[in-house]
Structure formats: C-alpha cells, structure tokens
Amino acid sequence: MSSGAVQTAVPLPRPCSAARNVISFARREVRDAVSSRWFVLCTGAFAVLAVGVSFMSLAGSGSSGFAGFGRTTAGLLNMIMLIVPLMALAAGAGSIAGERERGTLLYLLAQPVSRLELLLGKYLGLGIALTGSLCIGFGLSAGVLAAKAGGADAAAMLMLVAFTCLLAWVMLSVGMVVSVVSRKVAVATGVGLFVWLALVFVSDLGLMAGAIVFKLRVQELFIVAMLNPLQAFKMGVIVQMNASLDVLGPAGMYASQTYGRTLPWMLVGVLLAWGVLSLAAAGVLFQRKKSI
Amino acid sequence: MRRRTVGILVCLLGVALAPAGEGTPESQARPVSDIVALIEAAPAGATVDVPPGLYRGSLRVRRPVVLLGHGQVTIDGGGQGNVVELLAPNITFQGFTVRGSGSGVDREPAGIRAETGPVIIAENRLEDVLFGIDLRTASNSVVRNNVVVGKDMDPGRRGDAICLWSSHECVVEGNRVRQARDMVFWYSENVDVRNNEVSDSRYGLHFMYSHNTTLRDNHVWGNSVGVYLMYSNAITLIENTMERNRGPSGYGIGIKECDDVEIRSNRIIANRVGVYVDNAPLSQGAFGRVHQNLIAYNEVGMLMAPSNHSQQTWNNGFIENEQQVATNGRGNLLANEFHVDGRGNYWSDYAGFDRAGDGRGDVAYVSQSLFEDLMAREPNLRLFMHSPAQQAIEFTARALPVMLPQPNFVDEHPLMTPPQVPGRTVSPGPTGRMGALCAGLLVAGALVMLAGTEPISRMQGARS
Numbered sequence: 013m014s015s016g017a018v019q020t021a022v023p024l025p026r027p028c029s030a031a032r033n034v035i036s037f038a039r040r041e042v043r044d045a046v047s048s049r050w051f052v053l054c055t056g057a058f059a060v061l062a063v064g065v066s067f068m069s070l071a072g073s074g075s076s077g078f079a080g081f082g083r084t085t086a087g088l089l090n091m092i093m094l095i096v097p098l099m100a101l102a103a104g105a106g107s108i109a110g111e112r113e114r115g116t117l118l119y120l121l122a123q124p125v126s127r128l129e130l131l132l133g134k135y136l137g138l139g140i141a142l143t144g145s146l147c148i149g150f151g152l153s154a155g156v157l158a159a160k161a162g163g164a165d166a167a168a169m170l171m172l173v174a175f176t177c178l179l180a181w182v183m184l185s186v187g188m189v190v191s192v193v194s195r196k197v198a199v200a201t202g203v204g205l206f207v208w209l210a211l212v213f214v215s216d217l218g219l220m221a222g223a224i225v226f227k228l229r230v231q232e233l234f235i236v237a238m239l240n241p242l243q244a245f246k247m248g249v250i251v252q253m254n255a256s257l258d259v260l261g262p263a264g265m266y267a268s269q270t271y272g273r274t275l276p277w278m279l280v281g282v283l284l285a286w287g288v289l290s291l292a293a294a295g296v297l298f299q300r301k302k303s304i
Numbered sequence: 305m306r307r308r309t310v311g312i313l314v315c316l317l318g319v320a321l322a323p324a325g326e327g328t329p330e331s332q333a334r335p336v337s338d339i340v341a342l343i344e345a346a347p348a349g350a351t352v353d354v355p356p357g358l359y360r361g362s363l364r365v366r367r368p369v370v371l372l373g374h375g376q377v378t379i380d381g382g383g384q385g386n387v388v389e390l391l392a393p394n395i396t397f398q399g400f401t402v403r404g405s406g407s408g409v410d411r412e413p414a415g416i417r418a419e420t421g422p423v424i425i426a427e428n429r430l431e432d433v434l435f436g437i438d439l440r441t442a443s444n445s446v447v448r449n450n451v452v453v454g455k456d457m458d459p460g461r462r463g464d465a466i467c468l469w470s471s472h473e474c475v476v477e478g479n480r481v482r483q484a485r486d487m488v489f490w491y492s493e494n495v496d497v498r499n500n501e502v503s504d505s506r507y508g509l510h511f512m513y514s515h516n517t518t519l520r521d522n523h524v525w526g527n528s529v530g531v532y533l534m535y536s537n538a539i540t541l542i543e544n545t546m547e548r549n550r551g552p553s554g555y556g557i558g559i560k561e562c563d564d565v566e567i568r569s570n571r572i573i574a575n576r577v578g579v580y581v582d583n584a585p586l587s588q589g590a591f592g593r594v595h596q597n598l599i600a601y602n603e604v605g606m607l608m609a610p611s612n613h614s615q616q617t618w619n620n621g622f623i624e625n626e627q628q629v630a631t632n633g634r635g636n637l638l639a640n641e642f643h644v645d646g647r648g649n650y651w652s653d654y655a656g657f658d659r660a661g662d663g664r665g666d667v668a669y670v671s672q673s674l675f676e677d678l679m680a681r682e683p684n685l686r687l688f689m690h691s692p693a694q695q696a697i698e699f700t701a702r703a704l705p706v707m708l709p710q711p712n713f714v715d716e717h718p719l720m721t722p723p724q725v726p727g728r729t730v731s732p733g734p735t736g737r738m739g740a741l742c743a744g745l746l747v748a749g750a751l752v753m754l755a756g757t758e759p760i761s762r763m764q765g766a767r768s
Contacts, residue, residue: 042755042756043755043756043757045756046752046753046755046756046757047756047757086626089690090690090691090692090695093691093692094692140755141752143752144749144751144752145749145752147745147746147748147749147752148745148749148750150745151741151742151743151744151745151746151748151749152746154738154739154741154742154745155739155742155746157738157742158738158739158742166737166738166741167737169738169741170741212692212693213692213693213696216688216691216692216693217693217696217697219688220678220685220688220693220697223682223684223685224678224681224682224685228684233684233687234687237688242691243687243688243691246690246691256550258552258554258603259626259689259690260686260687260689260690261679261683261684261685261686261687261689262683262684263684263686263687264686264687265551265552
C-alpha cells in the first residue's frame with residue numbers, strides 16, 4: 013500500500029483500489045476506536061457484566077450438583093439485549109457525525125476516495141472493534157463457566173457469541189443511518205438512544221399492549237414481534253439452545269411447529285435484512301447529502 | 305484310522321453348519337408351527353428351549369409352559385395382527401425378539417398380548433410393533449426387563465408400549481421404552497411400577513382409573529408428559545426422575561382429579577411444567593401431598609388451576625424455575641397450603657433472611673409478579689419472556705406498588721436450604737472445549753487490540 017499505488021488509482025478508481033481505501037479507513041477506525049475512552053469503557057462494562065451474570069446464575073445451581081448453562085444464557089441474554097445495541101448504536105451514531113462536527117469529514121472527502129468507501133471503511137473498522145470488545149467479555153465469561161460449571165455447552169456458547177456479534181453489526185448499521193443525517197454528535201447520540209429505547213422497550217411494550225387490547229392471534233403476534241431485530245436475536249439464540257421455541261409459550265410453539273427447521277434461518281434473515289438495508293440506506297443518504 | 309475320519313467329518317460338518325446357526329438369512333426362516341409343535345409335545349409346566357433362529361408367523365401359546373428364547377430367537381409377525389398371543393395362565397415367555405405386528409389401530413395389534421394371567425414376560429426385545437406388551441385381564445403378572453421400540457410413526461398414530469387392562473397385582477419393572485405412545489395402566493390396581501425408563505413417547509407413565517399404585521425409581525425423559533395420573537386414587541411416586549418433558553403439554557407430572565396422591569423425593573428437572581395439578585385432591589377429606597422434591601429449571605415449576613384447593617406443598621426445592629408456581633388462568637392459589645407444620649419450601653428467588661438461625665426465613669415468600677399476572681391473562685405474552693421489556697414491567701410493579709397484583713400464594717416459612725434429594729448426579733462434562741473457547745475468544749479480542757495499536761504511518765503518508 014505505497015503512496016504511488018493510491019495516487020495512480022486517482023483518475024480511474026478500480027475495485028482493487030476501492031478495497032484498499034476501505035481497508036485503510038477500517039484500520040484507522042479500529043485504531044481510533046481501540047485507543048478511545050468509549051471503547052475501553054464499553055469493553056470493561058460488558059466484561060464485568062458478562063462475568064457477573066455468569067457467576068450469579070451459577071451460584072443457584074451449585075447446590076444441586078448440575079449446572080444450567082441455559083440459566084446463564086437467559087441471564088446473559090437480558091444483559092446483551094440491553095448493552096450491546098446501546099454500544100453499537102452509540103458507536104455507529106458517533107462515527108460520521110463525529111468527523112463532521114470536528115471538521116475532519118471535509119478533509120477526508122478531499123482525498124481521492126468516494127463517500128461510500130469512507131462509510132464502508134468506518135463501518136468495517138467499528139464492527140471489528142466491537143467484535144473484539146465482545147470477544148473479550150465473552151472470553152472472560154467462558155472462562156468463568158469453564159472453571160465453575162465444567163460441563164457447560166461450548167457449542168451453545170459459541171452460537172451465542174456469533175449471534176451477539178451479528179446483532180452488534182446490525183445495530184451498528186442502524187447507528188450509521190442516524191449518523192449520516194446528523195450534524196452533531198450530541199444529536200446523533202440522542203437519536204441513537206431514542207432508537208435504542210424504541211427497539212428495546214417501546215416496541216415490545218406496545219406489542220404486549222396490542223396483544224391484550226386487540227387480542228392478536230399467535231401468528232400475527234409472532235410475525236410482528238419477529239420484525240424487531242432484538243426479538244429476532246433473542247428467538248434465534250433460544251432456537252439454537254433448545255431446538256424449539258416452546259420456552260416462549262403458544263406463539264413460540266406455533267412458530268416451531270409451523271416453520272420447523274427454517275425458523276433459525278428466518279430469524280438470521282431478519283437480522284441480516286436489518287443490517288443490509290440500514291447500511292444501504294446509510295450509503296444512499298450519505299451520497300445524497302451534499303453538505304459536509 | 306476310522307475314528308479319525310469320523311472326527312474330521314464331524315469337524316467339517318460343524319464348520320459348515322456354524323454360519324447357518326448364527327446368521328438367519330431369509331431362506332433359513334422357519335414357520336412358528338415348529339414352536340407350536342414343541343409346545344404341544346411338552347407336558348404342562350415344562351421348560352421349552354426354542355432352537356435359535358428366525359420364525360415367521362403369529363405364535364399362539366395355549367398351554368402353560370416356560371418358553372425360553374435365550375436371546376437368539378426372533379419371531380416376525382410379518383406386519384399382520386398380533387405376533388405372540390398368550391392364551392393360558394402360568395406361561396413364561398422370556399428372551400425373544402418379537403417384531404412386525406400389524407399397524408392398523410382398529411384392532412390394536414400387539415407384539416405380545418396376554419388374554420389371561422398370571423404370565424411372566426421377561427427380557428424380550430420388541431421392535432416395529434404397534435402395541436408392545438398388552439395385558440388384558442391378566443392379573444398377578446410380571447413384565448420385567450423388556451425393551452420396546454415402537455413403530456416410526458407420528459406420535460398420534462403409535463400404540464402403547466406396555467398396556468395393562470384390568471390386570472391387578474402386577475409387577476412392571478426394569479422395562480425400557482422408546483418411541484411409543486404410552487406406558488398405560490387402565491383399571492389396574494395394586495400395580496408395582498419400578499425402575500422403568502420411558503423416553504421419546506407421548507405420556508411416559510399414564511394411569512387411568514388405576515388405584516393403589518406405587519411408582520418408584522422410574523426415569524422418564526423427552527416425552528410429552530412424564531407421568532400423567534388421571535382419575536386414579538392413592539398413588540405414590542417416590543424417587544422418580546422426570547426430565548425434559550416438553551411440547552404442547554410438557555408436564556413432568558400431571559395430576560387430574562386424583563385423591564390421596566403423594567409425590568415424594570422426585571427429581572423434576574427442565575420440563576415445560578414441573579408439576580401440573582388440576583383438581584387434586586378432588587374429594588372432601590382426601591389429601592394431595594408434594595414434598596421433598598427437587599423442582600428445578602422448569603419453565604413453570606408448578607402449575608395449578610385457581611379452583612384447586614387443599615393441595616399441600618412443602619419441603620421442596622424450587623430452584624431456578626422460570627416461573628416458580630403459576631396459576632392456570634386468573635385467580636390465586638390461596639386455598640392450597642405452601643407450608644405445613646411450620647415448614648415451607650426452598651425458593652431460589654427468596655430474598656429474605658434468617659436471623660433466628662432455625663433454617664427458615666423470617667420474612668414470608670410472597671408470589672406476586674405483574675408479568676406473570678399478565679401472562680395468566682394472556683398466555684401469548686410469554687413470547688416476551690427473557691427480554692428487557694419483561695424486566696421493565698417487573699420493575700414498574702416494584703416501583704409502583706399500586707400496579708402489583710394480588711399475591712398468588714404466601715409461604716410463611718420458606719426454607720433457607722433446599723432438601724437433599726437422592727438420585728443420579730449429572731457428571732459435568734470435560735472443561736476442555738469451554739476452556740478452548742475462552743482462550744480463542746480472548747485471543748481474538750487481543751488481536752483486535754493489537755491491530756489497533758499498530759502504527760499506520762505508511763497509510764497516513766499515502767493520504768497527505
């Protein structure tokens with residue numbers, strides 16, 4: 013990646029140089045993220061919570077001689093659904109808006125790179141940084157489980173890690189959408205928080221109220237609930253653990269019996285759709301918005 | 305010289321015949337009339353050793369004999385009707401492999417059907433049969449150490465692995481059942497059911513109008529319902545294990561309109577519902593007792609109809625059930641007792657303390673949860689379990705007591721330690737894989753950290 017290679021690519025951007033530009037931005041983003049206070053704080057908070065939840069959920073099972081990884085997962089699930097979207101949305105929201113507020117966006121876009129390359133590079137870099145942060149938290153949590161529970165299911169834990177990373181990337185792209193339309197970090201973060209509140213609490217609570225008031229049928233309730241990426245994530249993890257959603261009552265049982273083996277793929281599909289569509293929206297909005 | 309020749313001949317003959325005795329190719333199959341001829345030739349009560357091999361057809365035993373297969377005799381019904389019928393008392397049928405009954409439910413074809421008792425059916429293996437062992441008015445019989453594997457069909461179309469119909473004073477022990485409908489007891493009293501294993505079936509042990517029975521040391525897992533008692537009185541369950549009975553019913557133990565049921569020292573683990581109680585005890589003055597059990601990791605530890613009354617539940621360990629005790633419909637369980645003689649249950653979510661040091665909490669355990677109350681009203685809301693929204697609702701109810709529902713029940717004397725329940729302890733698996741996962745994740749995290757601290761001056765040079 014010498015200076016010559018980049019400069020020769022200026023007149024006619026080739027895919028190769030585009031990829032190089034994206035990777036350059038990604039590396040810069042990883043470096044910036046890792047050295048930032050935000051990253052250290054998030055990693056620390058997530059690690060402490062993951063380890064704490066693992067310890068607490070194992071404490072109850074110790075007396076009876078069998079360890080329930082399912083309980084640990086249930087505890088971790090709640091914590092993940094609160095913390096990880098918050099981390100990812102905040103990271104995404106701050107990305108482009110931050111450059112814009114500092115005035116560095118002007119500087120970056122003066123370089124021979126396209127807006128899309130900048131966006132993708134930032135996305136990739138933040139995603140990698142987030143993944144690393146989650147890996148550290150889960151690694152410590154797995155260490156606690158290995159030391160205390162022994163027979164805990166490593167494959168199930170790995171599945172949980174994979175799903176959580178997917179959730180982080182999805183929420184990151186939602187955060188990018190917020191970021192490209194915001195002028196200031198404060199605004200972007202505020203909107204990000206609102207999105208977080210809406211996805212984590214408001215939509216579920218509203219759907220619960222709707223289920224009671226409108227007497228929603230199970231299939232309607234399930235489909236509407238599944239469209240929320242957080243619910244899709246939760247159901248995906250539970251399906252991987254239990255091979256069935258019967259933990260989630262009539263609606264879950266309906267889903268398991270109707271969709272069977274395609275259910276996990278449906279849920280992953282919902283998550284991927286959220287991620288891809290959000291990122292595409294961010295790209296389109298960023299290119300349309302001519303102001304810097 | 306001559307003796308040596310004879311010896312060599314005998315050896316050769318032995319070598320030639322040996323494979324024929326071990327393997328039973330299709331051409332070697334014999335009709336069951338060969339066995340019938342042996343039975344007819346034997347005096348009553350005699351022992352008949354059936355020669356090893358494969359026999360085809362339906363066997364009807366009409367004389368009291370001891371039939372021994374020594375595990376080397378296979379009787380194949382060829383998919384028609386009953387395979388073996390025991391039509392006389394005092395027959396022993398032991399050590400056979402029985403397979404290929406009919407599959408139409410209208411005539412309930414069975415692997416082994418006994419029309420009269422007492423008979424002894426032991427150490428047989430039954431495969432590809434609709435009903436397995438079917439005792440009809442065969443009192444004082446013994447069904448011991450048989451293995452029954454049902455037909456590979458939809459659960460609703462399968463037959464019962466072991467069925468007792470009006471057969472009293474029987475012993476059913478050490479049987480292993482898989483992929484069947486039920487192990488079911490109809491109108492059969494004083495039956496001793498112990499040490500059986502039932503898995504991947506509909507109802508593991510199913511009692512209909514069968515009174516005065518003890519179930520001991522049975523292990524039922526992966527069924528729709530572990531043990532289902534219906535309209536059966538004076539049943540005692542001791543030291544059984546019910547695990548992972550899930551699905552639409554999904555009860556570890558279900559009790560429907562039974563009097564005098566005692567459930568003691570069982571391990572009820574990871575079922576959808578641990579103990580389901582529907583109108584038990586039913587009669588005035590009858591009891592229903594659940595004590596000394598381990599009820600752990602179920603979605604619902606105990607599910608009771610609000611109309612239920614006088615059920616006594618004490619000295620149990622309720623550990624980490626998603627819902628410890630739930631109401632089936634709106635209402636409460638205050639008509640039931642959750643503490644007897646000053647001893648309640650151990651609740652893993654109990655937040656009280658024991659200053660007196662007598663092993664009992666000084667503050668009552670009160671079951672009241674807004675989300676559970678909402679779920680009792682609208683069961684579909686269980687879809688939102690394990691989510692922050694559920695926590696938000698619970699938090700709201702705690703913060704604003706006006707939102708709290710009426711208590712479901714109150715345990716005045718909660719225990720501080722769970723009871724010791726004998727049983728199999730699950731040995732923890734190897735820690736290696738989890739350790740490897742831990743190391744792998746930490747290395748991945750560290751790599752990202754290192755990538756971040758790597759100088760990228762070249763890249764900056766390119767840009768400037």
